[in-house]
Amino acid sequence: MARAMLLKPSRAKRERLPEVIVSLTSIASRLDFARYAIATLLAQDVLPGKIVLWLSLKAQGGVPQALLELQDECFEIRFREDVGPHTKLVYALQEFPDSVLVTADDDMLYEKTWLRRLWLEHLRFPQDIVGHECRVIGSDAQGVLLPYRQWGRPKPGTASRSLLPLGYAGVLYPPGSLHADVTNVQLFRQLAPKADDLWFKAMSLRSGVMTRRSSDPGEKPIPVPFSQGVTLNSSNVAQDGNRNQWMALVDYFGFKLSSDR
Secondary structure, eight states: OOGGGGSOOOOTTOEEEEEEEEEEEOOGGGHHHHHHHHHHHHTOSEEEEEEEEEEEGGGTTOSOHHHHTTOSSSEEEEEEOOBTBTHHHHHHHHHOTTSEEEEOOTTEEOOTTHHHHHHHHHHHSTTSEEESSEEEOOBOTTSOBOOGGGOOOOOTTOEETTEEEOGGGOEEEOTTOSOGGGGOHHHHHHHOTTOHHHHHHHHHHHHTOOEEEOSOOOSOOEEOTTOTTSOSHIIIIITOHHHHHHHHHHHHHOOOOSSOO
């Protein structure tokens, strides 16, 4: 990575969205790469009120200096108990309850209009959860849940209760769009311990909130080179853990997705 990518770009003449918080988490094995994702978030052509990286309490004293040096009035690191991938959002929901929350991943590089495109969609549909990338939670003709790999990709601008927004590409959550149980650590560890996207989706269904794919999703974020050594993809996708965890959520909450409203 070029050192220039880590330089904090000037804030001059860039619009600021004080009501927006960009929230993400990381783990010890990826902290050396997280600064590259943060740098692209700091380089957005419209800035959020704040970018918060939530790290485990155990990470204190072990954060790379290059990441610490990115902290300023727009970006900060907060240390909290590690509750798995759900850490990316649950603490933001508690500490910024009246803000528009946008999730990102620590191992992705985001194009400079990434946040603006989510925000413009939010202005058009302020009650909806908006994701740049989504999947359609799909069942066969007999109503049996399909394997995750067979969950289709909706067209841009599609809105449906059946859409699952994918956190890696960016998801915008309006205030109050998730059920109060979203921060119930015991419950999400029981039902969806490795599937934060599915847990947040379940909490939006319980709140009756629609999910919408952005009408201008742009290109998919690019993974930070060499950052993919530790991911949830092998268990959640390759081993169909997403399907298993969604079935656990359906059984527990009794969801039915046959209609959009």
